[in-house]
Amino acid sequence: MNSKIKKDSKKRIFFDNASTTRIDDQVFKEMESYFRENYGNPSSLHDFGELAKSAVESARKKVANLIGASAEEIYFTSCGTESNNLALWGLARTLKGKGNHIISSVIEHHSVLNPLKEMKKNGWNISLVPVDKCGLINTKDIENEITGSTILISIMHANNEIGTIQKLKEISLIAKKNNIIFHSDGVATAGIIPVNVRELGIDAYSFSAQQLHGPKGVAALFIKKGTRIKPIFLGGTQEEGRRAGTENVPGIVGFGKACELAKIKMEDNIKYISKLRDNLINGIINKVKNVKLNGHTTDRLPGNVHISFKYIEGESILLMLNMEGIAAASGSSCTSQALKSSHVLNAIGLSPTMAQGSVLFSLGKYNTAEEVSRLLEVLPPIVKRLREMSPIYKE
């Protein structure tokens, strides 16, 4: 596999924390014994099982603590996508007697949009509210969609692509006023910015370990106590009957530790990462002409730098950056497996050309000022080269 990674003296730089994050060393250390020594199945009666069970419950408390919830309100899943699927299908099916209308937004992640698409074919009515050119939802738009049949509102806390953070508290007030269950996809926010489910007034919240320096393969769904939800995985009685399947013990332990560290370090991390982000944004704007920062200028994730480069295409930028050892992402159609340009960029009204020329640099706690400097060094020549090749470039 290493043959595909260019082996040279260039240091590898990871500016793609929105896709996943490097595991924290302390998290990895914490997980090890649950592979090698304490490898029991938490459902077993013997001591091996008991130890594993106790580790899972201890982690559950830490995970709950990150978002201001109680341990009994946390259900472990395998990934953010599963948490979103469980939330949508599980809540909607439970509430089918009450109504069949769901309100969400056009910029949700595919793990929310695709289940909703399927639900539309299966008897549910779906309304997707638009966003403005910064990616913000107008809460009045949600209010206007509410009918007597509305049973669920699902709005992501922040958008993973353009970084815009929604005003969840305002939305939850509307949901409460109308007695509607409110779910939020918090995969891009938990562990990154402060989240308190009580303050925010939400009923369900999805989040994932791999976004907060925990391992891949484990995530959670917060469900407020007293909220009924039908499982989508049927089998054994794990997770109080809400999610069957042998628990990913090492993963859950790692998740717990990652949440614990994220909570302690949150303020410091936000300060550190935001500074790097702002330096990168300013650097790009100063060094490269005809660029646009996408997403909200102030209500944005601490590490999100989403830029459109006029006249050139995203994948070719990424390829050249990759040759320099720098990893980033893009919303162009060439970079999507579906060969479609990003629905989020469409939704904020970005012109198709600018959408094709978009690059996402997502910073995390392990990035450094030196790395940002290196990016600012190599990026302008790359843009220049590609613009010289472009049939639509006008100086």
Place this chain on the structure above:
Amino acid sequence: MVAYSKKVMEHFMNPRNVGEIKDADGIGEIGNPVCGDMMSFYIKVKDNKLEDIKFKTFGCGAAIAVSSMVSEAAKGKTLDEALRITNKDIAKKLGGLPKNKLHCSNLGADALHKAIKDYLDKKGK
């Protein structure tokens, strides 16, 4: 990255024949930025041969590599020979393309053929 062959990467990093020809004998434009790929080919014809070819491309790694390879494959050839260059030829010369990038090779050959057709149309007038 993206499972591109060594040859594709080579043509992407060092594309041949990038540019425009001001008084081109034929111009072929294909695609548009909305789709994510756009190629413009410029040709100079002498004694029924492609004396010079230049291109400009807005697009991904495959699009740029394909444009470069098309220009290299066609330069110096007769118009007939150039018209017979297919997408499959280009993809083969590049050591293959990932499945979802094969459409880029279509654009390259088509843009070249369009430029030749433009020349022939102009000549015919």
